[in-house]
Each structure stands twice: as structure tokens, then as C-alpha cells.
Amino acid sequence: MKLTVAYLVATFVALCVAAPAPSSYVVHEKRETQLDKWIKRDSKLNKDSIVPVSIGLTQRNLDNGHDFLMDVSHPDSPNFGKHWSMDKLKATFAPAPETIASVKSWLAENGIEDGRHKVSQSETWVKFDATVAEVEALLRTDYNIYTSKDSGEERLACEDYSVPAHLKQHIDFITPTIHFDAVVKITKKKRDLVTRSPRVRPSTQIKSGQVAAQSDLSFPLSTCDTYITPDCLRVLYNFPNGTLNKSSYGIVEYTPQAYLQDDLNLFYSTLTPYVPQGTAPIFDSIDGGVLQTTEEDFSLNGESDLDLEYAISLVYPQKVTLYQTGDLEVGASFNNFLDAIDGSYCTSGGGDVTVDDLDSTYPDPAAGGYKSKDCGIYKPAAVISTSYAYNEADLPAAYMVRQCNEYLKLGLLGTTILYSSGDYGVAGNSGQCCVNPGCEGGTYNDGGSGTFNPSFPGTCPYITSVGATQVKSGTAVTATQPEEACETVIYSGGGFSNVFPIPAYQLLAVEAYFLLHKPTYTSAQYNNSRVTRGFPDVSANGANYVIGINGQLGLVYGTSASSPTFGSIITLINEQRAVNGKGSVGFLNPVIYLNHGAFNDITSGGNQGCGTAGFTAVAGWDPLTGLGTPNYQKLLKIYLAI
Structure with a gap:
């Protein structure tokens, strides 16, 4: 039998x-x-x-995929912005x-x-x-x-x-x-939502204590060094309030993470009264994605509250789509999300075994599990921001390469993919550092020392990785006053991949970094070969964000704040391009690496980890703040001219 x-x-x-x-x-x-x-x-x-x-x-044709993407993404290409249809994508690959x-x-x-x-x-x-x-x-x-x-x-x-x-x-x-x-053994009992960690880890951190319980506070621009609000960000990055609804912006969350509408309403009433009470994202449920409210806690609501409060407020009246991914039984991972927005990709699934460390299998055989599999049921937004990450060292190379190629294909469709770079400096999730050079074997030191541990998908060359900055203490915010690398509660993730080669668009920036600012660390501490992908690409503020959380105002920190903020700025640019009869900007990196002047260069701060001071922010691109923080007006001028 x-x-x-x-x-x-x-x-x-x-x-x-x-x-x-x-x-x-x-x-x-x-x-x-x-x-x-x-x-x-x-x-x-x-x-x-x-x-x-x-x-x-x-x-087929993945060997030509890079060239295909550059053809629609490089500013000198006559086909810039002529993004592909889904049918062409499927037929080609x-x-x-x-x-x-x-x-x-x-x-x-x-x-x-x-x-x-x-x-x-x-x-x-x-x-x-x-x-x-x-x-x-x-x-x-x-x-x-x-x-x-x-x-x-x-x-x-x-x-x-x-x-x-x-x-x-x-x-x-x-x-x-x-x-x-x-x-081996399917667990029929629902996991404890309080203690369970998602497959992919959110980056948000919270500082103990709340800003205030009341909702009638004011936060003047003079306090942006201690309280970041949407108004602070608009001044820092020189962008206006939204006025249009002509593009699309997506935020990805993984069950059991869930926003609370009361928290969104508190944020609106306190900081963005122009957003009507009750404003919520468009809800796209993927593989049983659900807004669980049985358990309420920062660990379950902080990530979603942060992402949506800022994304909705910064682009309003543009609608924001929430891609809520995974049921309450087995959850989900990046591939489960990708399945739902691109039917040409759909990964494996079904059968008696569930995929846990990599991807969750749907239909979910667990009692109460989602009994279907969502494949190509939703259209990808023009900009998609994700504030979760793996360590490269935890995943097989073939798995990462296959997924990275999917981000390439989404770029061909005209979608900008943003990922937060991580919150532990040169270390991985929760401060994990590798035992062996190159993170070979995927083994970690418990003591917080060892080899630098890069994150994925931040190292994929077909996404835009977003690091974190902070306003200098005692400094008034202006569009021309540069910040510093974030060193409050979190440290901006960054470094060099052990898997992916350096893309051509980044080559000159990385060469200049090593020529002028070569770190003193050896190959035992990080990949100093100069031939692999560096990250992040850009940065945005990631410290002291005021959010509504569990009925109060709190402060949060992380590249989880930086990524949706940067995505909001790109969404506003897409809307202005739409007014001028142009399509979405799609894959950003070929344009932004040729236009350093559209960014505020960050030249102070570090991203310590693994028993070291990490990397140091320097003039030009560096592996903790990338090209720097955006200047919307300069970026808009560039993108309207292409």
C-alpha cells in the first residue's frame, strides 16, 4: 500500500x-x-x-533578458518606456x-x-x-x-x-x-499568531514608548530630526502633495501582518487631514491572504500600518493596492506573490507536502487552509514596494537566480520593483553573520561577529534596493540639506552580493567607490572581488517615523519606512508622465545611475555589524546609502525628458 x-x-x-x-x-x-x-x-x-x-x-531567451530590459529602460534607447505586453512576455520566455x-x-x-x-x-x-x-x-x-x-x-x-x-x-x-x-508531517493546528515569524522578515523596528496617546498633536518642521511626518518628507525630497489618480502603486504584505483601519484613521486625523477617514487600500487577496484582527500587536500590525499610512498619504488621491499574501495556516513568500501577478511564472504547488522554508504550497492541505492556488489573477502595479527580506546565505543560488529573472520580466512589463535593504548594517536578519567567507555553507555565528551577510532580493540586479538615512540632530530640513546614514535604532543594510555579478549600469559607480574609498576589510569579511552586485541603489529617511499603531502614536525605524516613501515619489513621477502622454518609468536603475545629480549625496554615517564599523558613507555611491536620497523635481525633469 x-x-x-x-x-x-x-x-x-x-x-x-x-x-x-x-x-x-x-x-x-x-x-x-x-x-x-x-x-x-x-x-x-x-x-x-x-x-x-x-x-x-x-x-528560453533569459540569456537575452538583460538586453531586452535595457532596451526599454536605458535613457539612450529609442524604445525607452515601450514596455511589453504579457502575451509577448510569455511567448518570449x-x-x-x-x-x-x-x-x-x-x-x-x-x-x-x-x-x-x-x-x-x-x-x-x-x-x-x-x-x-x-x-x-x-x-x-x-x-x-x-x-x-x-x-x-x-x-x-x-x-x-x-x-x-x-x-x-x-x-x-x-x-x-x-x-x-x-x-514531513503536516501540522493541522493553526500556528500561534503572536509568536510566529513570517517566512520573509519585515524590517520595521519600534522604540519603546509612544509619541502620545492623543491625536491632536502638531509636528512642526523644526522637529523633523525627532519626528518624521509626511510634511517632513515632502520638504526633504522636494515633492508636492498628490493631485491625480493616473497611475498605480502596490504594497506587499505577508499574513499574519495586517493593518488596522482605526490606526490608519488616527494617522489621517493627526498628520494628513486631507485624507478622508475610512480611506483604505484596494485589497487583493493572494492565496488566502486575510486581514486578521484576532491578535493585535506591533509585531503583527506595525509593518502594514507603517507601509500603508505613508504610501496612501504621500500619493493621495492615487489609490494604493495592498497585495495581502498567504493564509493563516502556512503563510507565503515572494514566489507566492509573484505567481499571482504573472501567470507565466507560477511555481510548483499541490500534493501532500508543504513548502515551508522557501515557498508555501497551495492548495493548502491544512485544516482551514486556502483550497486553491492564485496564478496570474492580478495585474502588477506600476510601482511595487516590499519591506521584507531573506539572507542570501539561506537560499540556493538556483532559486534566487530564477526569482531574480522574474523581477527582470516585471521590469519589461513596466513595473518598478523596490525592496528595503535591511536594518542590521552589514549583518543579515536579526544581526546574523556568516562563519565562512562568502557565506559558504550558510552557517552563522551567534555572537554577532563574522563575515558580512547580504540580503536577498536586495542583491538581485533587476530590483531597486532602498537603504535608510536620518535627519542630522538639530538640523532644519530642506531639499538641499543632506541627511546622514541611519544610525538610530537601525543601521542601513548594504554590501556586496555573493551570488549576482555586477550589472553594467552599476559598474562605473562601484569602480569609483573602490578606487577612491576602498574599505580595509579583507575577503574573509566581505566579497571584495569588485565583480559582484553592490546594494542598496538609493536611500530615503528611515528613522523616527510617526505612525498610528494599536490606537496610539508611535515611532518606528527601518528601511521598511524608506522603501514605501521612495516608491511614493516614483508614483508621483509616473502620474506626471501620464499627464504628458508617457508610460510608467519601469526599471529605474539604468536611468538613476546615469543621473547622480538627481540625488542628495550622503557622506556621513556607517552601517556597523558583524563586529565591525561596517561601511562608511562617502562621496558618490556607497554600499549603505547607494546614490543617496531623491530630489523629486530633478528626477521629474529627467523622466519627463525621456
Whole structure:
């Protein structure tokens, strides 16, 4: 009798050392991350248990993707702003017929014929259910059960796996394999919303205590060094109130994070009375996304309240869309969101195993879980801001590259993608630093020292990464008075990727940085090869934001504040372009790296972490504030001229 994966724990686990592969097979992936976080169990594995397998197929024309994107994003291109249709996107990047046929033939040769597998709607995945024994034979590997040192959760995984040499070019990666993505026992009990952490971590931090309980305070511009408000930001970055509703702006949140309407109303009445009470975002629910209000706490409401209070107020009357992603049972990750706005992408899903550390699987088999999968049901906004992040070191390279290519495709559609750069300086989430140079092995030091730990997707070259600044103490805010790198409560995330090569648009800026301001750190502390992507690209204020939170006014800090603020400025530029008969600006980086003068250069402050002072803000681009903070009027002039 065939048994489900839920039976695995009770019956087996063996040592997971890949079996020798025949000469026609080559190793496709080998685990190089999270080596110290999981312990192999030593019981015997039941070879008849069923696992759902997904094969990510190599897409066509990705080798030309960069050139395609530059063609519609570079200011010197005659095709600037001539963004693609979804149909053109799908047709250009769909896997070649040869890819699909070759993989299906391989499966058939191993007893997995057409009736047992299916090709996804997007034609980018082949999916099937098979026994452990079948998958081990197919991939020339051995599976084991691993226990998380942190959570005690158990996962089905292997150390490496192989595919026929002639298929390597046709396959991106296969799950479940090395990624600790298959949950062995499905938990039917709903997770505790108070203690549960999202898959991807929000950046917002709160300082103990509230500004005030009453809502009749005034915050003059003379106090912007201690209380940041929408009026402060308008002066700092030289932009006006919104007057139009001619573009689109999206904010991404991950359940159980949820805004509270009463908090939004408190913010409006205190700081932005021009926004009517009850104003709420357009609600796009993805994979069961819900605004839970059973539990109310800063850890559950702070991120969403911050993002939406500032995004809505800075672009009003432009409507803001909230992409609320993931149900209350298994939550979600970036790929779940991407599935919903681009049907040409849709990742794997379904079956008896849930994907936890990487992506959540829908339909969700848990009791009360979302019983569908949202694929291509929403249109991407012209600007999308996300204030969550992973560590590069926690993810397989193939996974990050595939997702990064999706941001490239969204740029082709005309969408500006913004991600906050992180709040722990040169360290990763919660101040994690790597043991090994290059973060090889994905192992961390507990003591806050070690190798710098860059974040993802901030290091993807097809998004715009946003760092954090602060108003200098005792300084009056003006559009020409530069700030400093944020060193209050948080430190702006920044550094250099260990995965992605330096993009051409950034090459001169990074070369100038190393030529004039080369750090004294060695390759044991960060990737000083000068050939990898640096981040962030830009910055905006990230300290002392006044928000309505749980019925009171509080102060928050983080690049979570910086990203939606920067996105609001780009949204206002898109609206002015619309008035002039022009489309959205799309992917920003090729234009902004050629126009340093449109930014306020930040030349003081640092982003300490990992037992060091981190990097220092200097003249020109640097790996903690990027090009600096925006001057709306200068950027608008540039974008109206293209």
C-alpha cells in the first residue's frame, strides 16, 4: 500500500549520502546552505511513501533578458518606456518545445509516463507524484529526514541529486531535493499568531514608548530630526502633495501582518487631514491572504500600518493596492506573490507536502487552509514596494537566480520593483553573520561577529534596493540639506552580493567607490572581488517615523519606512508622465545611475555589524546609502525628458 509523506516520520530515515551516479548523469545541485541548522535522523526511510515532485524547466531567451530590459529602460534607447505586453512576455520566455519533450521523455523512460505527470499552465514546471524509491532512482540520490535545530520541524531532503548530462541545460532545479522544503508531517493546528515569524522578515523596528496617546498633536518642521511626518518628507525630497489618480502603486504584505483601519484613521486625523477617514487600500487577496484582527500587536500590525499610512498619504488621491499574501495556516513568500501577478511564472504547488522554508504550497492541505492556488489573477502595479527580506546565505543560488529573472520580466512589463535593504548594517536578519567567507555553507555565528551577510532580493540586479538615512540632530530640513546614514535604532543594510555579478549600469559607480574609498576589510569579511552586485541603489529617511499603531502614536525605524516613501515619489513621477502622454518609468536603475545629480549625496554615517564599523558613507555611491536620497523635481525633469 502506498503511504503518504505524513507517515514518513513513524517509519524511516537513513543516512543521506547520494548514490554513485552513472557516467551519463551529472550532479545538478548540491547543498551549500544551512549546513549547521539541520540534523539527520538515523531511522529507516519507507521507500513506498509518496512525494510530489516539481521540475523547474529552463526558460528560453533569459540569456537575452538583460538586453531586452535595457532596451526599454536605458535613457539612450529609442524604445525607452515601450514596455511589453504579457502575451509577448510569455511567448518570449516560455521553455522551448525541446525542453519539455526531453524532460517528458526522460520521465517516461523511468516509468513516469504522460498519465502520471502534467505540465503547468505556464509551461515552466513539470509535476508528478512518485514514491521515494522512484525519485531516488530517477535522481540518483538518497533521501533522509532532517530535524531543524531551531524549530524541531522535520523535513524530507537529500544532500545532492543528479540528472542526465543532456538534460542539465533544460532543468533549473527540482523539488523536493536539497532545499529542506518538504514538511514531513503536516501540522493541522493553526500556528500561534503572536509568536510566529513570517517566512520573509519585515524590517520595521519600534522604540519603546509612544509619541502620545492623543491625536491632536502638531509636528512642526523644526522637529523633523525627532519626528518624521509626511510634511517632513515632502520638504526633504522636494515633492508636492498628490493631485491625480493616473497611475498605480502596490504594497506587499505577508499574513499574519495586517493593518488596522482605526490606526490608519488616527494617522489621517493627526498628520494628513486631507485624507478622508475610512480611506483604505484596494485589497487583493493572494492565496488566502486575510486581514486578521484576532491578535493585535506591533509585531503583527506595525509593518502594514507603517507601509500603508505613508504610501496612501504621500500619493493621495492615487489609490494604493495592498497585495495581502498567504493564509493563516502556512503563510507565503515572494514566489507566492509573484505567481499571482504573472501567470507565466507560477511555481510548483499541490500534493501532500508543504513548502515551508522557501515557498508555501497551495492548495493548502491544512485544516482551514486556502483550497486553491492564485496564478496570474492580478495585474502588477506600476510601482511595487516590499519591506521584507531573506539572507542570501539561506537560499540556493538556483532559486534566487530564477526569482531574480522574474523581477527582470516585471521590469519589461513596466513595473518598478523596490525592496528595503535591511536594518542590521552589514549583518543579515536579526544581526546574523556568516562563519565562512562568502557565506559558504550558510552557517552563522551567534555572537554577532563574522563575515558580512547580504540580503536577498536586495542583491538581485533587476530590483531597486532602498537603504535608510536620518535627519542630522538639530538640523532644519530642506531639499538641499543632506541627511546622514541611519544610525538610530537601525543601521542601513548594504554590501556586496555573493551570488549576482555586477550589472553594467552599476559598474562605473562601484569602480569609483573602490578606487577612491576602498574599505580595509579583507575577503574573509566581505566579497571584495569588485565583480559582484553592490546594494542598496538609493536611500530615503528611515528613522523616527510617526505612525498610528494599536490606537496610539508611535515611532518606528527601518528601511521598511524608506522603501514605501521612495516608491511614493516614483508614483508621483509616473502620474506626471501620464499627464504628458508617457508610460510608467519601469526599471529605474539604468536611468538613476546615469543621473547622480538627481540625488542628495550622503557622506556621513556607517552601517556597523558583524563586529565591525561596517561601511562608511562617502562621496558618490556607497554600499549603505547607494546614490543617496531623491530630489523629486530633478528626477521629474529627467523622466519627463525621456
